[in-house]
Amino acid sequence: xxxxxxxxxxxxxxxxxxxxxxxxxxxxxxxxxxxxxxxxxxxxxxxxxxxxxxxxxxxxxxxxxxxxxxxxxxxxxxxxxxxxxxxxxxxxxxxxxxxxxxxxxxxxxxxxxxxxxxxxxxxxxxxxxxxxxxxxxxxxxxxxxxxxxxxxxxxxxxxxxxxxxxxxxxxxxxxxxxxxxxxxxxxxxxxx
Amino acid sequence: xxxxxxxxxxxxxxxxxxxxxxxxxxxxxxxxxxxxxxxxxxxxxxxxxxxxxxxxxxxxxxxxxxxxxxxxxxxxxxxxxxxxxxxxxxxxxxxxxxxxxxxxxxxxxxxxxxxxxxxxxxxxxxxxxxxxxxxxxxxxxxxxxxxxxxxxxxxxxxxxxxxxxxxxxxxxxxxxxxx
Numbered sequence: 001x002x003x004x005x006x007x008x009x010x011x012x013x014x015x016x017x018x019x020x021x022x023x024x025x026x027x028x029x030x031x032x033x034x035x036x037x038x039x040x041x042x043x044x045x046x047x048x049x050x051x052x053x054x055x056x057x058x059x060x061x062x063x064x065x066x067x068x069x070x071x072x073x074x075x076x077x078x079x080x081x082x083x084x085x086x087x088x089x090x091x092x093x094x095x096x097x098x099x100x101x102x103x104x105x106x107x108x109x110x111x112x113x114x115x116x117x118x119x120x121x122x123x124x125x126x127x128x129x130x131x132x133x134x135x136x137x138x139x140x141x142x143x144x145x146x147x148x149x150x151x152x153x154x155x156x157x158x159x160x161x162x163x164x165x166x167x168x169x170x171x172x173x174x175x176x177x178x179x180x181x182x183x184x185x186x187x188x189x190x191x192x
Numbered sequence: 193x194x195x196x197x198x199x200x201x202x203x204x205x206x207x208x209x210x211x212x213x214x215x216x217x218x219x220x221x222x223x224x225x226x227x228x229x230x231x232x233x234x235x236x237x238x239x240x241x242x243x244x245x246x247x248x249x250x251x252x253x254x255x256x257x258x259x260x261x262x263x264x265x266x267x268x269x270x271x272x273x274x275x276x277x278x279x280x281x282x283x284x285x286x287x288x289x290x291x292x293x294x295x296x297x298x299x300x301x302x303x304x305x306x307x308x309x310x311x312x313x314x315x316x317x318x319x320x321x322x323x324x325x326x327x328x329x330x331x332x333x334x335x336x337x338x339x340x341x342x343x344x345x346x347x348x349x350x351x352x353x354x355x356x357x358x359x360x361x362x363x364x365x366x367x368x369x370x371x
Contacts, residue, residue: 047308049304052302
């Protein structure tokens with residue numbers, strides 16, 4: 001092995017790149033946003049909500065929701081095919097409890113390959129609401145909503161084929177907060 | 193080892209492995225209660241004591257025996273531990289990560305709500321054709337741990353409205369007959 005590295009000094013680097021690059025790419029295209037870096041905000045928040053509606057719960061819901069019940073049938077249709085719905089939300093008593101770096105760490109993940117910010121989505125809520133879609137080819141692989149107000153920070157991450165119309169219908173269900181997302185628009189902006 | 197002995201050993205191993213699985217699943221409620229006791233240096237009160245004292249869990253004692261007043265939880269499925277008039281001072285983030293680590297193998301964390309003086313956790317798991325739900329509520333001076341089994345219909349209610357159904361189950365488990 002030593003002689004191999006001696007003969008081809010770039011081999012270790014090449015090997016490392018071959019190992020690491022696919023992992024980085026896979027992570028960058030992961031529709032699940034990592035939010036653990038926000039956990040420290042819980043000590044400053046007046047309320048922190050973590051909702052994990054993962055694939056096993058979605059499958060259970062799809063199995064037990066009654067098709068004859070209009071409400072349950074509609075929810076079943078909405079969640080079919082989804083791999084997870086995750087919500088992390090913080091409410092604060094005062095302004096300035098979270099930093100730009102906290103939010104930027106989320107945006108950095110959403111700048112990865114495949115993610116596109118929908119710039120013309122609006123919300124009835126105050127503050128900024130950013131909506132991102134993850135495209136796998138022509139298929140939607142996930143969606144993320146980042147809602148930042150002076151005293152509230154909310155991240156909604158839906159894994160699986162979801163569009164804005166579906167998101168709007170999911171608002172208020174399963175603990176997904178009502179973000180007041182307005183009608184979907186198709187125009188996209190790639191330079192975030 | 194003869195074939196006969198091998199069969200005997202296999203049967204014994206099978207029985208023990210089944211027993212340990214049942215024990216592991218069944219023990220999570222007690223583990224959580226002990227975890228709270230150790231983390232916060234508190235002691236829970238048994239349901240019979242509470243029932244005698246006419247405190248919160250009065251009706252629960254009857255329900256555990258399969259009382260008729262149940263609405264949501266399956267008959268006889270409620271496990272309850274109550275901590276009253278004790279201090280729950282400690283790093284709640286540390287407690288949450290300890291709790292999540294302890295339950296992550298067999299339970300799914302569904303909803304976790306942390307407030308300035310309150311922590312609420314709902315964990316779920318499938319149990320054959322029914323669902324186990326574990327509620328943990330910790331406030332400044334009291335805490336409650338409730339485990340119930342729900343029918344698919346009532347589990348659907350919980351999924352649709354975790355807050356409302358969670359409160360209803362907690363009330364059902366801890367309501368005081370004398371109130």
